[in-house]
Amino acid sequence: MRHTIPPRSGAAFTLARGQRLTVIDPEGEQVADLLAFSAHDTDEVISSGRSLDYASRIFLTTGDALYSNRSNVLLRIVEDTVGRHDFLLTPCSADTFRILYDEAEPHRGCFGNLAHALAPYGIGPDRIPVAFNVFMNVTVDGGTGELAVRPPLSRAGDRLVLEAETDLVIGLTACSAPQSNNFAFKPIQYEISGPPDAAGA
Numbered sequence: 001m002r003h004t005i006p007p008r009s010g011a012a013f014t015l016a017r018g019q020r021l022t023v024i025d026p027e028g029e030q031v032a033d034l035l036a037f038s039a040h041d042t043d044e045v046i047s048s049g050r051s052l053d054y055a056s057r058i059f060l061t062t063g064d065a066l067y068s069n070r071s072n073v074l075l076r077i078v079e080d081t082v083g084r085h086d087f088l089l090t091p092c093s094a095d096t097f098r099i100l101y102d103e104a105e106p107h108r109g110c111f112g113n114l115a116h117a118l119a120p121y122g123i124g125p126d127r128i129p130v131a132f133n134v135f136m137n138v139t140v141d142g143g144t145g146e147l148a149v150r151p152p153l154s155r156a157g158d159r160l161v162l163e164a165e166t167d168l169v170i171g172l173t174a175c176s177a178p179q180s181n182n183f184a185f186k187p188i189q190y191e192i193s194g195p196p197d198a199a200g201a
């Protein structure tokens with residue numbers, strides 16, 4: 001079953017060990033911020049720092065692991081039709097739009113959408129870390145370290161597939177930041193598939 005996250009919104013759901021999460025960009029050039037928490041102890045959470053450290057790269061793709069703050073593998077990338085995602089930048093937020101876009105009445109952004117979606121799981125906003133930003137295209141100048149947010153390389157129908165290595169609570173958005181999505185807000189879709197004994201979970 002394919003689920004749709006409307007533009008500038010978010011969702012949270014559980015993903016059982018062995019199940020696969022497919023994140024789909026239905027129209028192209030859209031970003032999805034992905035968070036993962038251990039369903040058994042939500043103090044265990046996806047860690048950009050550990051994942052990039054252990055990969056010794058900032059661009060992760062097929063075969064790479066998304067580690068937790070306790071150095072356990074939460075998710076592994078098993079298919080990637082784009083090959084460019086970001087794991088450096090924080091979820092966009094009202095503060096992002098106030099500071100970077102100079103908006104007087106900013107949208108709550110992915111951060112607010114994630115906080116809202118994760119609240120029923122007992123996860124508060126101060127526990128939201130750097131997300132794995134699916135399809136987000138952030139380039140880095142190797143000399144100065146300067147970052148630039150570019151239009152995503154994803155085209156309509158592109159996908160990233162991740163397999164859960166433990167039971168998880170997932171947060172996922174259709175990103176709200178103009179620059180991240182080449183200045184057009186679009187939906188994100190996702191599917192959950194998995195071993196027969198986990199079907200319907």
Ligand SMILES: [Zn+2]
Nearest residue numbers: 092110175176
């Ligand atoms: Zn965002």
